[in-house]
Amino acid sequence: QVQLVESGGGLVQAGGSLRLSCAASGNIFSIGAMDWYRQAPEKQRELVSTITSGGSTNYADSVKGRFTISRDNAKNTVYLQMNSLKPEDTAVYYCSADVVLYSDGARRAYRYWGQGTQVTVSS
Numbered sequence: 001q002v003q004l005v006e007s008g009g010g011l012v013q014a015g016g017s018l019r020l021s022c023a024a025s026g027n028i029f030s031i032g033a034m035d036w037y038r039q040a041p042e043k044q045r046e047l048v049s050t051i052t053s054g055g056s057t058n059y060a061d062s063v064k065g066r067f068t069i070s071r072d073n074a075k076n077t078v079y080l081q082m083n084s085l086k087p088e089d090t091a092v093y094y095c096s097a098d099v100v101l102y103s104d105g106a107r108r109a110y111r112y113w114g115q116g117t118q119v120t121v122s123s
Contacts, residue, residue, distance in 0.1 A: 002026035002099050002112050009093060009117030016121070017083045022095030022114055024076040029107055032098035034071055034078040038091035038119075045094070051078060063089075085121045092116040 008020040024031060033052050039045040049069040050058045057069050068081040078095055095114045100107050 002028060002101070002110070004095055004097060004112050004114035006093065006095050006114040006117040009119045011120045011122065012085055014085060014087055014121055014123050016085050017081070018085065018119060020080040020082065020093055020095075020117060020119075022078045022097075024097055024099060024112070026099075027101060027103075028076060028099055029102040030100045031073070031076055032100065032109065034069075034095065034097040036069060036078070036080045037094045037096060038089075039094070039116075040088075040091040043091075048093070049080060082119070085119075087121045087123045089119060090121050091119060093119050 003026055004022055004024050006022045012018055033050055035050045036048040037045050038048050048060050048063055049067060051069045051071050066084045071078045094116045097112055098109050099112050100109045
């Protein structure tokens with residue numbers, strides 16, 4: 001079984017910084033794209049940032065220049081460095097990943113999600 005576990009959320013004042021981590025564990029063959037999503041109260045979940053296995057990145061317009069995604073493939077971990085935080089960044093942040101499993105001579109890819117970590121930015 002594969003688990004994604006986020007950490008690093010918390011309460012911070014506007015203008016502050018937080019660093020989220022998400023570690024994948026289990027019988028993993030490889031990991032493709034890893035993403036960070038967020039969901040604010042009464043809003044739809046939105047994609048914040050993506051990083052491919054090769055290190056290419058994409059960001060939502062609302063976080064460009066403030067957030068940086070990175071990954072450590074040796075640790076199966078993805079990070080989200082969040083700087084210059086704003087109250088509108090308040091949300092539950094989820095990591096997600098395309099995980100390839102190897103079983104019975106075959107490789108199969110599945111999308112897994114973490115349980116989420118709360119980020120609250122006070123004004």
